[in-house]
Amino acid sequence: MKNVLSIAGSDCSGGAGIQADLKTFSAHGVFGMSVIVSVVAENTSRVIDIQDVTPDMIKKQIDAVFEDIEVHAVKIGMLSTPSCMEAVAERLHHYKPNNIVVDPVMYAKNGYPLMNPDAVNTLIRVIIPCADFLTPNIPEAEKISRMEISNLGDMETAAKRIHEMGCKNIIVKGGHAVGNAVDVLYDGERIYRYETHRINTKNTHGTGCTFSSAIASNLALGLSVPEAMEHAKRYVTTAIEHSLPIGKGNGPTHHFYDLYRNGLR
Known part of the structure; x- marks a missing residue:
C-alpha cells in the first residue's frame, strides 16, 4: 500500500483540512497520515478561532512520520504563518520526499483568512519551490502572481508566471x-485544460483540500501528472455532485460516494 502524508490544519466539522484529506486518501x-499545523474551530458557516501549533511540534510530527514510515506523496494545505512555513520547508528539504502537492490555502469557504497576509512572500520564497x-x-493565484485574472488567458498567464517561482506543475x-469549471494546468512546456459542467450547489466545503489530496493520492499510485489531474478532477466532481446537505452553511462534499454506491471491490 502507498502512504500519503497531509500537512495541514484541522477542521472539527469534518469537511475540510486534515479530515477531508484523510477521507480522500482512504x-x-x-x-x-497527518501533521497538524493549526487547530481550527470551524463549521459549515464560520471560522470561530484558530490556534497554531508551534514550529517545533510541527517538525517533531514530521520527524515521527518519516523516521518510521515510507512516504510516497505529501499534500500540504493550510500554513498560516511564516514560521510554520519555514519549519515545514526545512524538514522537507531534509527528507526530500517525492510528489509534494501544495494547496496554498488562504481563505475558508466563508472568506475568513486562514493565512496571515504577511506570509504570502514566505509562501513564494520557501514553499512554492x-x-x-x-x-x-x-x-489565490491572483495573490501569488500579483495580477488580476478575469478569463482563461489570464489563468494561463498566471500559471506561467507562478511556474517561474519554482514549482514543477501549476x-x-x-x-x-463563471460558466463551466475549467482548470488550467501548466507543466513548464504545455498547457492542459480540464473542463466539466458547473454544479449548482452551495455544498462545496473542502473542495480544494479534497482535490489536492486526490492529486497526491494519484501521484503516489504512480499516475503521470496529466493522469493524476484527470482522475482527481473526476473524483472531486463526483464528490460535489453528491455533496451532503450537512450543517447550516456550505455543506461538505461526499468523499465516499462511490464506495457507498458500489461497495468494496
Whole structure:
C-alpha cells in the first residue's frame, strides 16, 4: 500500500483540512497520515478561532512520520504563518520526499483568512519551490502572481508566471469563474485544460483540500501528472455532485460516494 502524508490544519466539522484529506486518501486506497499545523474551530458557516501549533511540534510530527514510515506523496494545505512555513520547508528539504502537492490555502469557504497576509512572500520564497504540484484557486493565484485574472488567458498567464517561482506543475482552478469549471494546468512546456459542467450547489466545503489530496493520492499510485489531474478532477466532481446537505452553511462534499454506491471491490 502507498502512504500519503497531509500537512495541514484541522477542521472539527469534518469537511475540510486534515479530515477531508484523510477521507480522500482512504477513498483512493492509500494509507493516510497527518501533521497538524493549526487547530481550527470551524463549521459549515464560520471560522470561530484558530490556534497554531508551534514550529517545533510541527517538525517533531514530521520527524515521527518519516523516521518510521515510507512516504510516497505529501499534500500540504493550510500554513498560516511564516514560521510554520519555514519549519515545514526545512524538514522537507531534509527528507526530500517525492510528489509534494501544495494547496496554498488562504481563505475558508466563508472568506475568513486562514493565512496571515504577511506570509504570502514566505509562501513564494520557501514553499512554492518545494512543490511538484501547486493548486491555487483564482483568488489565490491572483495573490501569488500579483495580477488580476478575469478569463482563461489570464489563468494561463498566471500559471506561467507562478511556474517561474519554482514549482514543477501549476494548476489554476476555475471554480471561482463563471460558466463551466475549467482548470488550467501548466507543466513548464504545455498547457492542459480540464473542463466539466458547473454544479449548482452551495455544498462545496473542502473542495480544494479534497482535490489536492486526490492529486497526491494519484501521484503516489504512480499516475503521470496529466493522469493524476484527470482522475482527481473526476473524483472531486463526483464528490460535489453528491455533496451532503450537512450543517447550516456550505455543506461538505461526499468523499465516499462511490464506495457507498458500489461497495468494496
